[in-house]
Amino acid sequence: MDTRFSCTGCGKCCSDHHVPLTLAEARGWAEDGGQLIVLLEAFLENGPGLHSLNLSHAQQEHARRRSLPVLCGSAPAYVSITFAAYNLGPCRNLNADNRCGIYAERPLVCRIYPMEINPHIPLRPDMKDCPSEAWATGPALIAGGQLVDAPLAALIEQSRQADRDDIAAKAQVCAQLGIHTAALKGDGFTTYLPQPAAFLAALREVDNMPMPADNPTRWDLHIPDEDLARRLAETGAMIAAILADDAMFISLRRAA
Ligand code: SF4
Numbered sequence: 001m002d003t004r005f006s007c008t009g010c011g012k013c014c015s016d017h018h019v020p021l022t023l024a025e026a027r028g029w030a031e032d033g034g035q036l037i038v039l040l041e042a043f044l045e046n047g048p049g050l051h052s053l054n055l056s057h058a059q060q061e062h063a064r065r066r067s068l069p070v071l072c073g074s075a076p077a078y079v080s081i082t083f084a085a086y087n088l089g090p091c092r093n094l095n096a097d098n099r100c101g102i103y104a105e106r107p108l109v110c111r112i113y114p115m116e117i118n119p120h121i122p123l124r125p126d127m128k129d130c131p132s133e134a135w136a137t138g139p140a141l142i143a144g145g146q147l148v149d150a151p152l153a154a155l156i157e158q159s160r161q162a163d164r165d166d167i168a169a170k171a172q173v174c175a176q177l178g179i180h181t182a183a184l185k186g187d188g189f190t191t192y193l194p195q196p197a198a199f200l201a202a203l204r205e206v207d208n209m210p211m212p213a214d215n216p217t218r219w220d221l222h223i224p225d226e227d228l229a230r231r232l233a234e235t236g237a238m239i240a241a242i243l244a245d246d247a248m249f250i251s252l253r254r255a256a
């Protein structure tokens with residue numbers, strides 16, 4: 001079935017959503033005084049975090065392309081790093097009339113919503129914040145299963161490419177901030193709220209940082225499930241017993 005869409009300007013997508021940013025956007029957000037959050041997930045080359053999610057080959061390739069090869073203990077792994085605007089409540093740029101105060105310069109992800117950036121996640125209107133009337137009018141968004149808005153498709157590709165282009169530099173920023181622990185993909189995210197001045201300094205310096213001599217870099221997995229942690233440790237993976245003071249774990253597990 002074809003999907004039409006027309007934004008109603010309700011502003012719901014601008015509240016209580018951390019907004020993933022490209023590296024350049026993150027630098028701009030921090031320069032502007034905005035708080036950033038770091039979200040981290042990783043999977044092991046030999047399967048955990050990837051095969052356990054029953055991802056298709058194409059989905060696995062997508063996950064690999066946007067991740068950095070690292071070593072977790074003796075286990076080859078991939079870590080993906082998201083820098084996002086920390087939006088608890090309304091975004092700092094959301095005006096009282098629900099309009100974006102930086103509309104012309106808003107982040108890529110804000111331009112792309114409600115479309116998905118992951119090419120393997122279909123658009124599900126029922127999973128989005130947009131009211132039902134937003135899906136009842138407007139031009140065709142998806143026809144015959146294909147996205148028909150060419151400028152929007154170009155923005156999505158730009159976002160995917162930025163993920164690939166930025167990953168090494170993001171890892172450098174994390175190293176600078178002492179961040180080297182990620183959750184297992186599918187289990188949740190390890191999140192950090194770095195001190196803003198330190199984050200901004202690392203973002204400013206990253207273009208001048210040399211690539212680390214220790215390459216691939218070493219990361220730890222944070223696994224809150226003791227049984228799973230034991231099984232992963234048997235594969236040679238390094239499991240972090242506790243998280244740093246400025247870190248949290250956001251679980252993606254369904255309640256039993
Ligand atoms: S930057 Fe603008 S469009 Fe993006 S979440 Fe904030 S208010 Fe909304």
Ligand code: SF4
Binds near residue numbers: 013014129131
């Ligand atoms: S939630 Fe949907 S309809 Fe509302 S402002 Fe965001 S994109 Fe527009």
